[in-house]
Amino acid sequence: xxxxxxxxxxxxxxxxxxxxxxxxxxxxxxxxxxxxxxxxxxxxxxxxxxxxxxxxxxxxxxxxxxxxxxxxxxxxxxxxxxxxxxxxxxxxxxxxxxxxxxxxxxxxxxxxxxxxxxxxxxxxxxxxxxxxxxxxxxxxxxxxxxxxxxxxxxxxxxxxxxxxxxxxxxxxxxxxxxxxxxxxxxxxxxxxxxxxxxxxxxxxxxxxxxxxxxxxxxxxxxxxxxxxxxxxxxxxxxxxxxxxxxxxxxxxxxxxxxxxxxxxxxxxxxxxxxxxxxxxxxxxxxxxxxxxxxxxxxxxxxxxxxxxxxxxxxxxxxxxxxxxxxxxxxxxxxxxxxxxxxxxxxxxxxxxxxxxxxxxxxxxxxxxxxxxxxxxxxxxxxxxxxxxxxxxxxxxxxxxxxxxxxxxxxxxxxxxxxxxxxxxxxxxxxxxxxxxxxxxxxxxxxxxxxxxxxxxxxxxxxxxxxxxxxxxxxxxxxxxxxxxxxxxxxxxxxxxxxxxxxxxxxxxxxxxxxxxxxxxxxxxxxxxxxxxxxxxxxxxxxxxxxxxxxxxxxxxxxxxxxxxxxxxxxxxxxxxxxxxxxxxxxxxxxxxxxxxxxxxxxxxxxxxxxxxxxxxxxxxxxxxxxxxxxxxxxxxxxxxxxxxxxxxxxxxxxxxxxxxxxxxxxxxxxxxxxxxxxxxxxxxxxxxxx
Numbered sequence: 224x225x226x227x228x229x230x231x232x233x234x235x236x237x238x239x240x241x242x243x244x245x246x247x248x249x250x251x252x253x254x255x256x257x258x259x260x261x262x263x264x265x266x267x268x269x270x271x272x273x274x275x276x277x278x279x280x281x282x283x284x285x286x287x288x289x290x291x292x293x294x295x296x297x298x299x300x301x302x303x304x305x306x307x308x309x310x311x312x313x314x315x316x317x318x319x320x321x322x323x324x325x326x327x328x329x330x331x332x333x334x335x336x337x338x339x340x341x342x343x344x345x346x347x348x349x350x351x352x353x354x355x356x357x358x359x360x361x362x363x364x365x366x367x368x369x370x371x372x373x374x375x376x377x378x379x380x381x382x383x384x385x386x387x388x389x390x391x392x393x394x395x396x397x398x399x400x401x402x403x404x405x406x407x408x409x410x411x412x413x414x415x416x417x418x419x420x421x422x423x424x425x426x427x428x429x430x431x432x433x434x435x436x437x438x439x440x441x442x443x444x445x446x447x448x449x450x451x452x453x454x455x456x457x458x459x460x461x462x463x464x465x466x467x468x469x470x471x472x473x474x475x476x477x478x479x480x481x482x483x484x485x486x487x488x489x490x491x492x493x494x495x496x497x498x499x500x501x502x503x504x505x506x507x508x509x510x511x512x513x514x515x516x517x518x519x520x521x522x523x524x525x526x527x528x529x530x531x532x533x534x535x536x537x538x539x540x541x542x543x544x545x546x547x548x549x550x551x552x553x554x555x556x557x558x559x560x561x562x563x564x565x566x567x568x569x570x571x572x573x574x575x576x577x578x579x580x581x582x583x584x585x586x587x588x589x590x591x592x593x594x595x596x597x598x599x600x601x602x603x604x605x606x607x608x609x610x611x612x613x614x615x616x617x618x619x620x621x622x623x624x625x626x627x628x629x630x631x632x633x634x635x636x637x638x639x640x641x642x643x644x645x646x647x648x649x650x651x652x653x654x655x656x657x658x659x660x661x662x663x664x665x666x667x668x669x670x671x672x673x674x675x676x677x678x679x680x681x682x683x684x685x686x687x688x689x690x691x692x693x694x695x696x697x698x699x700x701x702x703x704x705x706x707x708x709x710x711x712x713x714x715x716x717x718x719x720x721x722x723x724x725x726x727x728x729x730x731x732x733x734x735x736x737x738x739x740x741x742x743x744x745x746x747x748x749x750x751x752x753x754x755x756x757x758x759x760x761x762x763x764x765x766x767x768x769x770x771x772x773x774x775x776x777x778x779x780x781x782x783x784x785x786x787x788x789x790x791x792x793x794x795x796x797x798x799x800x801x802x803x804x805x806x807x808x809x810x811x812x813x814x815x816x817x818x819x820x821x822x823x824x825x826x827x828x829x830x831x832x833x834x835x836x837x838x839x840x841x842x843x844x845x846x847x848x849x850x851x852x853x854x855x856x857x858x859x860x861x862x863x864x865x866x867x868x869x870x871x872x873x874x875x876x877x878x879x880x881x882x883x884x885x886x887x888x889x890x891x892x893x894x895x896x897x898x899x900x901x902x903x904x905x906x907x908x909x910x911x912x913x
Contacts, residue, residue: 238908239361241369246434249337249355253614254526256457257294260348261335261435274299279329282321287311290321293439297512316445322403332632338362338465349634353616357640391428429519435488438480438515445510450475452655452910453487454808456500458776460840460849461681463487464503465494465870466517467808467910469622469900479623481517484856484870489516500809506913520857562864564615565605572637576600580612580625588612589628589642591736595760610643644864674875674904679840680851681777682813684740689731690768699762699769700724703738704805706751711909712820713811714738715746715754717771718804726769735806736771737818743768769848774813806872809910819906821875824868827900828861834858834894834901836868842886851882851890853905869907876904 248258248689266278278816281293289308306313330349336342338361355362378690450473455461464487475481490506589612594601614622615631705713715738728734738746741761840851842869851874862868
């Protein structure tokens with residue numbers, strides 16, 4: 224039998240601070256996964272780790288039949304190469320997570336709230352974290368005290384009017400002190416936390432709520448993709464490495480803890496604060512275990528918001544925060560729909576809610592397919608078919624799966640808190656929600672850019688022309704991708720140069736080059752199939768003139784990386800790269816403006832809201848004129864709920880007025896003057912896939 228042997232450190236709240244207390248187990252401890260629990264009953268030896276002699280946390284099974292905590296085992300195998308019990312040879316990648324049955328048995332172990340002096344609640348272990356964040360009075364008090372300490376007074380905010388850039392990015396106040404370089408204000412950054420208003424009765428927003436968290440991801444196969452698209456790097460205007468997108472059904476999506484907009488600060492204790500984009504990719508491609516330290520936005524808090532009179536509408540920390548209207552209504556002010564918070568109360572813990580959840584092929588996240596007649600949700604009447612589930616009991620599900628949502632519901636106590644987004648209903652919708660989905664965007668929203676500008680500093684391009692004579696039946700030996708009909712409206716680019724074609728012998732054309740024309744036929748505005756047809760038709764000629772653009776970077780690591788990839792073994796190139804290879808995000812930054820395709824995004828808001836994004840760029844003495852890029856999109860804001868803006872998008876115009884030549888002091892007032900509606904013209908390149 225086993226019980227906890229550690230000395231209780233949190234039975235009293237005296238000496239506790241929000242920064243030092245663990246947000247998962249509520250205690251102070253060393254190490255990211257050394258969580259401490261106060262178990263009520265003796266725990267069976269079969270559920271105890273043989274290394275730490277405590278009930279298992281994130282149990283892992285070895286091929287020789289033993290089970291350990293993931294953190295204990297990974298630390299042990301850093302020093303040894305055998306199983307601690309029978310000393311058989313062992314490596315971490317050979318181990319697998321324990322069965323769902325074992326994990327459920329561990330989750331059901333009864334524990335006591337660590338703040339027993341003021342809170343004597345008992346619950347299953349899996350329910351402790353929701354209890355701490357939603358119901359524990361000590362945890363609530365510590366969080367409120369921490370927010371008060373870092374929240375600037377209204378007089379301080381008024382004193383900063385007209386000096387938005389130097390106010391710094393509010394999110395940095397939540398970043399660990401060891402990342403001291405992030406405490407400095409960043410040039411060209413619009414701080415979306417502060418919307419100045421001449422009306423004294425406007426609800427005031429406090430600083431952005433952000434947290435630095437550690438997320439561990441384990442690849443079952445060393446070559447498995449994480450499923451992240453990233454942008455940024457010290458060689459780009461963004462500076463930081465930022466997650467642009469989570470690929471559906473990937474390792475990161477299944478884990479569910481990472482989200483678009485998260486800043487990756489460290490990977491396996493290697494800082495990404497001052498590394499170029501290509502170096503960050505290499506660090507993230509390490510096999511097996513990845514330990515990511517990420518800074519995650521949690522949205523805005525409303526100052527002096529009194530939620531105690533409306534318990535069913537208060538959301539847990541970490542849940543997506545709804546955008547609040549002038550009267551405090553949790554409603555989005557534009558087309559994507561309304562954010563609602565619904566609480567269902569079960570008569571007993573095992574009572575089903577009567578909700579069918581699904582995923583959609585064209586949008587990430589979890590959606591309500593149906594409410595079973597006579598079920599708890601149908602009787603309550605607040606949830607509807609087609610609602611998108613943003614969070615359940617404080618767990619972010621914007622990029623989750625129906626399976627993860629079902630697990631949260633099954634593991635919950637009698638109260639289940641939903642945050643959902645309901646699409647805007649058309650007048651003839653009849654309440655079914657079918658007409659609420661955003662209509663397909665018209666084709667004209669993508670157009671060739673008329674905004675001429677220079678690429679970011681450090682990036683450029685050069686045009687290359689190859690003229691060769693060939694046998695009519697001899698292939699060029701290239702594979703292509705892109706086309707103006709693909710998701711990102713990319714130009715047609717070369718994914719591989721095969722050793723069987725005439726272009727390989729010439730050596731001028733490289734993988735990643737963008738195709739301009741062949742024998743005078745313009746390829747820059749064609750779809751993929753049109754480009755394939757044009758290439759086949761012109762390749763049949765005996766004389767071929769091919770024009771391409773190659774993008775260049777001043778970063779030597781980036782160029783070396785590109786060179787290494789171009790010198791891969793031909794067999795590897797034939798097997799994989801012709802189908803799967805995609806350029807890094809930085810490869811697109813050097814393209815000239817006439818190769819960009821623009822997109823108009825219209826955002827709506829109320830006067831009291833922030834647009835919900837921060838930007839970097841504009842004129843800087845050290846870098847000259849830089850384009851403006853989206854760096855952060857804040858949860859619970861118009862930009863977030865619209866869903867089309869992405870971190871790394873380049874803003875080329877606001878309400879039709881070009882941003883070329885502007886500095887921050889010109890663009891900031893332009894954005895703030897748009898009280899209810901703004902049209903952003905953006906160029907969006909896909910982030911680098913990891």
